[in-house]
Amino acid sequence: MRFVTLLLAVALQAQVTFERIRDSEQAQGNWLTYSGNYAGHRHSPLKELTPANVASLKPAWIYQFETGENEVSPLVVDGVMYVTAPNFAAALDVRTGRALWTWNRPVPKDLKTLGFGRVNRGAAILGDTIFVGTLDAYLVALDARSGAVRWQAQVADYRTGHCITAAPLALRDKVIVGISGGEAGIRGFVDAYDAKTGKRAWRHWTVPAPGEPGSETWSGDAWKTGGAPTWVTGAYDPELDLVFWGTGNPGPDWNGDVRPGDNLYSCSLLAIEAATGKRRWHFQFTPHDTHDWDAVQVPMLIETTVRGRLRKVVATPNRNAFYYLLDRASGEFLLAAPFAKQTWAKGMDARGRPIVLPDTEPSEGGTLVWPSLQGATNWFSPSYDAASNQVFVSVREMGAYYHKGEAAYKPGTLFTAGGERALRGDKAFGAIRALDAGSGKQKWEFRLHSPPWAGVLSTAGGLVFGGSGEGNFYALDAMTGKPLWDFQTGNGIACNPISYLVDGKQYVAIAAGHVLIAFRR
Amino acid sequence: MLAIALLFLGGAGVSAQTPEDVNQGKKLYLGHCSPCHGQTGTGGRGPNLAQPRLKHGASEEAIADVIKNGIAGTEMPGAWQLSDREAALMAAYVRSLGRVERADLPGDAVAGRRVFERSGCGQCHIVNGEGVAMGPELTEIGVRRNAEYTREAIVHPGAAVPESYLYVEITTAAGRTVSGQRVNEDSFTIQIRDSTGRYHSFRKQEMKEVCKFAGRSAMPSYQGRLGEAELDNLVAYLASLRGEP
Numbered sequence: 001m002r003f004v005t006l007l008l009a010v011a012l013q014a015q016v017t018f019e020r021i022r023d024s025e026q027a028q029g030n031w032l033t034y035s036g037n038y039a040g041h042r043h044s045p046l047k048e049l050t051p052a053n054v055a056s057l058k059p060a061w062i063y064q065f066e067t068g069e070n071e072v073s074p075l076v077v078d079g080v081m082y083v084t085a086p087n088f089a090a091a092l093d094v095r096t097g098r099a100l101w102t103w104n105r106p107v108p109k110d111l112k113t114l115g116f117g118r119v120n121r122g123a124a125i126l127g128d129t130i131f132v133g134t135l136d137a138y139l140v141a142l143d144a145r146s147g148a149v150r151w152q153a154q155v156a157d158y159r160t161g162h163c164i165t166a167a168p169l170a171l172r173d174k175v176i177v178g179i180s181g182g183e184a185g186i187r188g189f190v191d192a193y194d195a196k197t198g199k200r201a202w203r204h205w206t207v208p209a210p211g212e213p214g215s216e217t218w219s220g221d222a223w224k225t226g227g228a229p230t231w232v233t234g235a236y237d238p239e240l241d242l243v244f245w246g247t248g249n250p251g252p253d254w255n256g257d258v259r260p261g262d263n264l265y266s267c268s269l270l271a272i273e274a275a276t277g278k279r280r281w282h283f284q285f286t287p288h289d290t291h292d293w294d295a296v297q298v299p300m301l302i303e304t305t306v307r308g309r310l311r312k313v314v315a316t317p318n319r320n321a322f323y324y325l326l327d328r329a330s331g332e333f334l335l336a337a338p339f340a341k342q343t344w345a346k347g348m349d350a351r352g353r354p355i356v357l358p359d360t361e362p363s364e365g366g367t368l369v370w371p372s373l374q375g376a377t378n379w380f381s382p383s384y385d386a387a388s389n390q391v392f393v394s395v396r397e398m399g400a401y402y403h404k405g406e407a408a409y410k411p412g413t414l415f416t417a418g419g420e421r422a423l424r425g426d427k428a429f430g431a432i433r434a435l436d437a438g439s440g441k442q443k444w445e446f447r448l449h450s451p452p453w454a455g456v457l458s459t460a461g462g463l464v465f466g467g468s469g470e471g472n473f474y475a476l477d478a479m480t481g482k483p484l485w486d487f488q489t490g491n492g493i494a495c496n497p498i499s500y501l502v503d504g505k506q507y508v509a510i511a512a513g514h515v516l517i518a519f520r521r
Numbered sequence: 522m523l524a525i526a527l528l529f530l531g532g533a534g535v536s537a538q539t540p541e542d543v544n545q546g547k548k549l550y551l552g553h554c555s556p557c558h559g560q561t562g563t564g565g566r567g568p569n570l571a572q573p574r575l576k577h578g579a580s581e582e583a584i585a586d587v588i589k590n591g592i593a594g595t596e597m598p599g600a601w602q603l604s605d606r607e608a609a610l611m612a613a614y615v616r617s618l619g620r621v622e623r624a625d626l627p628g629d630a631v632a633g634r635r636v637f638e639r640s641g642c643g644q645c646h647i648v649n650g651e652g653v654a655m656g657p658e659l660t661e662i663g664v665r666r667n668a669e670y671t672r673e674a675i676v677h678p679g680a681a682v683p684e685s686y687l688y689v690e691i692t693t694a695a696g697r698t699v700s701g702q703r704v705n706e707d708s709f710t711i712q713i714r715d716s717t718g719r720y721h722s723f724r725k726q727e728m729k730e731v732c733k734f735a736g737r738s739a740m741p742s743y744q745g746r747l748g749e750a751e752l753d754n755l756v757a758y759l760a761s762l763r764g765e766p
Contacts, residue, residue, distance in 0.1 A: 069595060115556065117596035183556070253556070366560065374566065403560045405551055413600075419556035422565050430708075449708040470707030483726065486709045 016077055016125045016144075018172050022238050029501020031076040034122050034167040035381060036457075036498065039301040040235035040244075042383040043458045044499035048506035049521065050461040054475045054485045056521045060507065061097035063090075063516040069494070070511040071119040073167065073381075075130075076500040077144070081509070083516060084120045084167075087134045089142060094502050097518060101147035108136050114161045114414050115183025121233070121379075121495070122167035124175060126195050131175045133164025139177050139193055151198035155179065155191055160411050162186055167233045169243070171274060174201055178230030182248040182294065185225035185415035190234075190245050190270070192277060202277025206230060206247045206265050214264035222259040225409045227251030228266035232296035232379045235314075240329060242280055243272045244301065244314055248294035252407040253373075254362045254418030255290070262287040267295045269314065271331060281331030285318050287353065290362055291344070291402060292373040293319040300384045300391065304438040306334050315437055317382055317393040319375025320344070323440040324352070337440030339433060340376035340395045344369050362418050366401030372428075373400060373420045380455030381496045383464070385478060390443060391435045392464050392478075396451035398428035432456060432466050434481060444481035455496035457508070465508055467493025473510050473517070489517060546614030549607055553600060554615075562618040567597065572619040573664040584612035621667045626757045628750075633758025636751045645740065648762060655702075655716065656740055657683060661764035671759045672752065678738035688737045689713055691723055692730040699723075702739065 016032060024037040025045050035042045049057070065085045075082040080100065081092040087107050091100040107118075113135065124131040129150055130142040136158040141150040155177060156162035161184020169176040174192045182188070188206035193199065207226035208214040218226060227250045234245030250259055250266035265279075267286040272279055285295045300315045304325075312328040321342035325335040333352030345354040360369050374396055382393040400420035407417030430448030435441065454467030463484070464476045471493060474486035491513025499508045502520075509518045551560065557567035564570070577592055578584035585608045591599030600608070637643070643652035646659045662671060674681040690700040691713065701715035711731060712722045716739065725731055747755065 112591070112598045112600065114598065400565070401560075403555065405555070407552070414553055414556065416556045419551075419560060420565050421559045421561060422563060424563070447708075449706055468708045472708045474709070483709070488707065488710075 015127050018126065021126075021171070029076075029506075030078065031074065031498045031500050032125065033075070034073055034124065034169065034233040035235065035298055038171070038236040038238065040298045040381075040384075041300055041302075041386075042298070042381045042455065042496060043385050043460070045460045046499055046501055046506045047459070047461040048501075049459060049463055049475075049508070051463065051477045051484055053521060054463055057475070057485050057487070057508070057519045058521070059487070060518045060520045062518075063092055063097040063099075065511075065514050065516070067118070068491075068514045069117050069119055070513065070516070071121045071165075071495045072511050072516070073122040073496040074498055074509055074516070075123055075125055076498070077125060079502070080144075082123050082125065082130055082144075083511075084123050084132050086118045086120050087136070088120070089123060089130060089132050089147065091144070091147065094500070094507075094518075097516075103142055103147040103149070105134055105136075105138070105140065108158065111136055111158050113163055114181065114412075115416065116165065116180060119165050121165055124168040124170035126170035126175070129195065131168045131170055131195075133166060133168055133177055135163050135165075137162045137164055137179070139164065139168065139175065139191075139198070141175075141195070141198060153193055153198040153200065156186075160184065160186060161413075166231050169233050169236060170195060171236050171238075171243075174274065176234070176243055176245070176274075178232065178234070178245060180229050180231040182227045182229040182231070182251060183253060183414055183416050184412065185227065185251040185409045186229060187224060187226055188228035188230055188247060190230050190243070190272060192274070204270070204272050204277045204279065206268075206270065208264065217262040217264040219260055225251050225415060226259065226263060226266065228263075228268075229294075230296065231294075232298060235299045235301050236274065237301055237328060241274050242328075243274050244299045245270050245272060246294070246296040246299060246316070248296050249289050249292045252415045252417035253290070253292045254402060254416060255404045255407060256288055256361075258407075258417075259288075263289070267293060269295060269299055269316065269326065269331075283324075283326050283331045283333065283352065285322070285324065286320050290404075291320075291369065293375055295319065296379060297377060298381045300382065301328060302384055302386065302437055304389055306438050315384065315391055317377050317391065317435070319371070319377060320354075321371050321376035322348075323391070323393075323435055325438075325440075335440060339393060339435060339440060339442065340397055341370045341399070342376065343399070362402035362404035364404060366403050366421055368399055368401050368423070370399035371396060372398040373402065374398070374451070378453070380453060380494070383456045383458040384437065385458045385460075387460065388478065389437045390458075390478065391437045392456045392458055393433055393435065394452045394454060394456055394466060395431045395433050395445075396428075397431060398451050399423055430469070432464060432476060432481065434464075434478070446476050446481040446483060453492065453494035454510075457497040457499060459499055461506075465497045465499075465510070467495070467497070467510060467512065469493070471512060473497070473512065473519075487519070489513070489515070491515075542610055543614060543617065546610035549603075549611045550614050553603075554611070557596070562615065570615050570618055573621075573661060575619075578612075578615070581609070581612045581616050584615050585609050588612060620664055624668060624760065626668055626753070626760055628753030628755070628757030630754070630757040630761040633754035633756070636747065636755045637758055640743065640747070640755075653718065655718065657686070659759065659762055661762060663760045663763040668756050668760050672756050674740075675747075675752065675755065676742060676744045678740035678742055679736055682736055682738050688734045688739055690730075690732045690734070691721075691728055693723070694727060694729055696729070703733070
């Protein structure tokens with residue numbers, strides 16, 4: 001009988017249309033895009049799990065990956081979970097974790113990831129096709145029912161340090177994809193591919209060529225190795241038809257002498273027209289960055305009252321330790337409030353440009369600055385709960401000595417020119433903080449033993465889930481931050497949780513090291 | 522076979538190191554490795570390399586292999602673009618970071634061993650498989666720490682507490698107090714080993730108090746309890762402990 005129902009469920013599996021993803025509040029317990037919705041909220045509308053019952057959460061099943069470093073945020077579609085690992089994807093039965101199909105693509109022997117680990121953060125789905133980026137910088141389209149390859153498009157050349165780790169973003173008839181390589185002196189871009197054919201629809205360079213707007217913020221040939229990679233999935237506003245995508249550090253990271261100027265559009269948020277690939281506006285958080293403070297955190301599209309006026313905004317806690325609000329249609333700067341210790345800026349001017357304090361530049365002997373180069377937060381996701389108008393963010397409280405070095409660009413090698421030195425005996429720690437979305441004011445915090453590498457998921461049931469560097473997966477009360485449940489997974493967690501519904505039961509899933517664990521009551 | 526021959530050659534080349542080689546190794550290290558392992562090798566995103574024994578790097582050859590091929594499934598990348606010589610130079614530099622070289626010391630190591638046995642050091646330390654593991658194992662202390670440090674550790678233990686040793690005192694909800702060395706901790710729990718070697722595990726939220734005493738030593742000071750010559754001999758003995766029986 002059960003078998004029959006399962007078959008039926010698969011047979012009834014509807015196409016994942018653009019409209020289904022757009023109307024994710026009616027997704028009926030599915031998780032259809034990287035952040036759960038296009039607005040980048042990583043908030044589940046499910047209410048079965050609550051502060052009153054979450055203590056009885058336990059593992060339902062475990063899936064083992066072959067690789068040990070997993071940053072995947074799974075998708076869940078009508079009874080099937082799609083997971084990825086480097087050059088690997090699998091469809092799992094969402095009730096048991098048993099694989100329905102697997103796909104992999106050989107990793108070239110000479111491939112190396114420069115400045116980051118061999119990871120993949122997830123897939124996108126549109127229609128009956130799954131989209132995955134690979135370490136060797138291909139975008140691959142797979143048949144969602146069998147894993148068969150529909151098309152593969154070369155996005156860039158991996159031998160120059162280009163790589164895809166981010167989950168693509170599928171919308172309307174296109175698949176948007178970002179690129180990694182900010183420590184290898186690439187010239188960054190955001191690409192869009194035709195979902196049916198794999199033909200490139202547009203490329204949006206994140207570093208302008210001479211003569212293009214923004215090129216005045218570079219000199220000489222520095223733009224050619226200017227960085228500004230796009231290695232975390234962005235957000236999308238269907239009404240404005242704008243894609244919001246963050247960019248990373250300029251290259252080389254810690255020696256800015258070779259690239260005088262603001263270095264647009266590094267460490268910026270870009271609003272790009274989905275149809276044309278043209279830039280509508282940009283906002284640069286850290287001009288002429290020399291601390292590796294990428295601005296790639298998932299932007300959250302929210303509606304909140306800012307200084308008495310209800311506005312549609314983009315909210316983003318940045319790696320540079322400030323929480324920003326920007327007008328969604330125009331990019332106008334509205335607010336920046338620190339959410340972690342920072343010692344580099346006195347504040348912002350009226351247009352949101354930081355007033356940088358003296359003696360904060362990396363130096364040969366090392367300059368002590370908060371936050372450390374991993375930032376006050378990093379690629380892992382924040383979340384937003386509209387009902388309580390709270391933003392939840394994983395915070396890294398840590399400083400470092402920044403060193404400046406020499407770098408000569410050599411294709412396919414690290415182009416960083418320096419680095420950091422940890423503080424001896426540093427009292428570094430981590431926290432989950434709840435911020436009032438309209439002001440950035442802290443409402444509560446939950447302290448973590450060490451700076452985390454895991455994002456958060458909030459739920460309509462009133463919970464916030466997160467992971468720790470020591471392997472704890474845990475649930476907090478969304479209104480108070482009080483810990484309600486925790487589970488030791490046995491490996492430091494470096495990924496984002498998701499939630500979904502099966503047979504009327506709410507599940508929460510997280511990857512930790514080699515495994516993905518699905519929990520339910 | 523070829524790989525083995527190359528590695529061997531690399532190793533052989535390194536043992537005939539010139540100061541220029543060390544310098545070059547350092548320069549290469551700063552360019553390629555410091556973003557993750559820190560300017561002085563003490564770690565950052567990657568682990569501390571300034572230690573005599575590395576999990577994946579028991580020898581210079583093993584380190585060179587890690588440099589060229591990375592560690593699969595981790596953030597440690599392989600650097601295939603480096604020549605074998607460059608990898609070997611870097612490996613030699615990495616190995617030098619955490620190793621204390623042999624030094625000429627005034628004391629007599631053989632006499633120092635007797636001081637060690639007489640003074641009850643073995644009640645808290647293991648050397649070559651013998652003793653009690655209350656404090657750190659000292660089998661390789663001569664590679665890990667220089668003479669100045671070990672002398673300080675004996676005379677002023679509080680001034681030289683290794684970072685991994687933290688003395689904690691826990692008061693349970695019922696008012697019971699348990700103290701000892703922290704052996705592990707996460708955001709919710711803490712594990713400690715008391716002075717009898719027994720392990721305890723606590724959920725931190727449920728405790729009345731968790732006090733951490735950074736810099737407090739569980740080792741008695743031997744200041745005034747050992748003569749100057751005895752101390753010299755003891756330090757010479759510890760310096761001779763290099764994990765090579």
